[in-house]
Amino acid sequence: MTGTMTALLPKTAFIGLEHVAHLAAGGEAPVLRTHVDTATRFFLDKVAGMPGRERFAAVADLARERLAGLLGGRPAEVALLAHASEGLYVASEGVDWRPGDNVVVEQSEFPSVLHAWHRLRGRGVEVRAVGREPVVPLAELQAAVDRRTRVVAVSHVSYLTGVRHDLRALRALADRVGARLVVDASHALGVVPVDGALCDVVVACCYKWLLAVHGVGVFFVNGRRWPDLLPPWVGWHAVEHEDDWRQRTDYRLKADASRFEAGNPAFLPVYLLENGLRTLGEVGVGATEAHILALGGELRAGLAKLGLPVLTPEAPDARAGNIVFASDRSAELERRLREAGVVTWAGDGRLRLSVHAYNDAADVGRALETLARLADA
The missing domain is CATH 3.40.640.10 (Type I PLP-dependent aspartate aminotransferase-like (Major domain))
Known part of the structure; x- marks a missing residue:
């Protein structure tokens, strides 16, 4: 993966991201530590x-x-x-x-x-x-x-x-x-x-x-x-x-x-x-867009490789930070991913994984590896 896969905002800038891959900004974003001050x-x-x-x-x-x-x-x-x-x-x-x-x-x-x-x-x-x-x-x-x-x-x-x-x-x-x-x-x-x-x-x-x-x-x-x-x-x-x-x-x-x-x-x-x-x-919309499109592209490609029915288009100009695949058991997948330290969002017949400026290649890799294990289980 390229250098653009490094997070633009450090995980240490947020509360509670030390041990999880947070891919749920499309539902609830994590809390900035500076929010306390x-x-x-x-x-x-x-x-x-x-x-x-x-x-x-x-x-x-x-x-x-x-x-x-x-x-x-x-x-x-x-x-x-x-x-x-x-x-x-x-x-x-x-x-x-x-x-x-x-x-x-x-x-x-x-x-x-x-x-x-x-x-x-x-x-x-x-x-x-x-x-x-x-x-x-x-x-x-x-x-x-x-x-x-x-x-x-x-x-x-x-x-x-x-x-x-x-x-x-x-x-x-x-x-x-x-x-x-x-x-x-x-x-x-x-x-x-x-x-x-x-x-x-x-x-x-x-x-x-x-x-x-x-x-x-x-x-x-x-x-x-x-x-x-x-x-x-x-x-x-x-x-x-x-x-x-x-x-x-x-x-x-x-x-x-x-x-x-x-x-x-x-x-x-x-x-x-x-x-x-x-x-x-401080990061800028241009840099954030480039980051989520590159990282989201890796995530989308990985989901497709797993044979999952991806709903999000491949073309970068036709997507943003939400990468989604259809599933009639999204609630179960969300729970099992969360238990493995990967936070996502379920409902409406699909599972949504969202990449933001604080996400990196390790988050995407962790999500894909966990989904692969769940598919084999």
Whole structure:
């Protein structure tokens, strides 16, 4: 194996990786040791009164800045919501739906990306869930789009198969009929390039590839493509502040994406997110992508050599960090791999192995050797 198979982030930078091959970033990323100091910094800021609150805001602004950099956008286009599902709800409420309109989405999508639109059926919106197989060819999506399509919704990288979708092709497809392109980048952001300029909205969770925790989600709205998107709620944090309580007879929404934040963001998760983003930034998306594609390629080839039904494409530009094979006993395999010190993710008729910047050739080798032993058992 080449030198690129050495981890870009040392295992010692994480809690609990000393004796395991952690191939589960697509489910839960391991915890950075620096998160402990970061959390302590938050707690110290929390007892500092008003200066502490100002530092809360400064950390949130820095997180927005780092996220905007990953998306090729502006910090003013980034909101910190509770989770990706909340962002999908905002996008779904932002369209002026008419009976007979439709949304095009893959049937094999993550439930959040499906159900955000299913709830609109009562308004006469058709949800066109495309695909009889887990991997859906672009041609099937193209065939489903027509002049009544208002939204094309997709995960940049599939949680189920590891397929990385071509955002430029999907943008062209949406533009053909004037539809919105709503993208869930939960399995892409931070480890492969995500071009926010191609999207109307991008959402992402933060507890996987961004090395953060639950409680904060990314919501990016492209100000050039969807400048008039409004929040479906209002709260004190979303509006311009009026110092005189006597004058609070009405409100004016903030002009930037913080208008989508009805109240304070979850500052402790935001502190950890900013720390995770800083850590990833020290490596760089380009280096991380090259690393996971090379390491994932070795893993995929090894799985195929074992005769396993790999769902993830071989072409590097069609995958990211998730390498997946179909299995009707994935829960058993996950348990037995974990007992052997290899952490993976099961469910939905497949086993998912995810490679991140902290993984190396030894992790891949350990996983493949264990799977080979299990196959012979």
